[in-house]
Amino acid sequence: MDEIIKRERIRSYKRNWNRKNKEYFRKYRKNNLKTIRESATRYASRNKDSQRKYALNYYYGISLDEYNEILDFQKEVCAICSRPKKIRRLAVDHEHQLKEKELRKKKKQNLIRDKVRGLLCRWCNVGLKQFQDNPVYLRKAAEYLEKWPAQQVLKKEKE
Numbered sequence: 001m002d003e004i005i006k007r008e009r010i011r012s013y014k015r016n017w018n019r020k021n022k023e024y025f026r027k028y029r030k031n032n033l034k035t036i037r038e039s040a041t042r043y044a045s046r047n048k049d050s051q052r053k054y055a056l057n058y059y060y061g062i063s064l065d066e067y068n069e070i071l072d073f074q075k076e077v078c079a080i081c082s083r084p085k086k087i088r089r090l091a092v093d094h095e096h097q098l099k100e101k102e103l104r105k106k107k108k109q110n111l112i113r114d115k116v117r118g119l120l121c122r123w124c125n126v127g128l129k130q131f132q133d134n135p136v137y138l139r140k141a142a143e144y145l146e147k148w149p150a151q152q153v154l155k156k157e158k159e
Contacts, residue, residue: 003072060092061113068091070119079118080127096133 029036038071042110044051053064062070077084095115131137 056092059112060093060094060116062116067119070116074119078121078124080120080124083121085121088122090121093117093120093123093125093128 049064056062056064056067061112071090076090078090094112094117128138131141141143
């Protein structure tokens with residue numbers, strides 16, 4: 001019972017401390033924004049691998065080594081258009097779930113890990129998103145690109 005009371009007191013203290021100091025930190029950030037950004041940029045440039053490792057694990061439940069294995073398996077090209085990676089890394093494509101944020105909070109990235117499909121360039125990744133990851137829409141889009149339905153109408157008018 002004492003442990004529960006102790007934890008509640010700590011929570012209460014933190015809440016009150018945050019309320020009291022919120023305005024102070026807001027002003028500090030506003031007055032020192034340039035310094036804060038420079039510091040963040042320096043940190044990011046020095047710790048690229050650790051940030052990448054954390055992001056891959058947090059968002060997709062995979063390690064940097066596993067990402068590199070997938071990249072080698074795909075011969076370092078996009079899985080759809082076969083364009084090689086250039087400036088940006090290839091994005092991790094995965095089947096989207098409605099409650100991804102909740103899964104991450106509960107540290108259940110392995111459920112997202114099972115939905116990883118491959119690595120895509122930015123354009124293919126955005127394209128899949130536009131088609132809502134729906135294979136039916138993608139097939140219809142391919143048919144549309146091959147048939148050009150407007151030309152069938154326009155050709156009739158010429159005759």
